[in-house]
Amino acid sequence: MAVRPELQRTGAGSAAVRGVLRAAAGMGERWVVVLGHPDYYPRFGFTRASAHGIRLPVEVPDEAAMALALGADGPLPRGTVRYAAPFGI
Ligand SMILES: CC(C)(COP(=O)(O)OP(=O)(O)OC[C@H]1O[C@@H](n2cnc3c(N)ncnc32)[C@H](O)[C@@H]1OP(=O)(O)O)[C@@H](O)C(=O)NCCC(=O)NCCS
Numbered sequence: 001m002a003v004r005p006e007l008q009r010t011g012a013g014s015a016a017v018r019g020v021l022r023a024a025a026g027m028g029e030r031w032v033v034v035l036g037h038p039d040y041y042p043r044f045g046f047t048r049a050s051a052h053g054i055r056l057p058v059e060v061p062d063e064a065a066m067a068l069a070l071g072a073d074g075p076l077p078r079g080t081v082r083y084a085a086p087f088g089i
Helices: 012-026
Strands: 031-035 065-069
Antiparallel strands (some): 031 065
């Protein structure tokens, strides 16, 4: 995700993230994992993925992998994220 520099800190990024999370929940998705700035995503409710037993198949700083439950009950599922084929991972 990226917001043009001159438009950053005007709420565009937050609106995009909240919109995507709403859309995902509306499509029946129950959990989201994000690889991003550890100081940015917690404001949307994301917490460290490793604390939930969730890992990525690539080497990343532990705090940069975060997860969120979209109103689902119970714990997030544990395991290793599998990327879609186009990522080539
Ligand atoms: C990260 C990014 C998408 C945020 O978008 P934005 O429209 O500026 O965000 P918002 O206006 O909704 O929110 C601004 C808040 O985010 C914080 N923020 C912005 N970039 C941040 C970063 N890299 N790390 C931590 N916090 C960040 C600001 O300090 C501000 O905090 P405040 O509300 O407490 O003042 C934008 O800064 C960006 O495009 N950065 C360059 C590309 C990038 O690093 N993308 C992230 C890939 S995961």
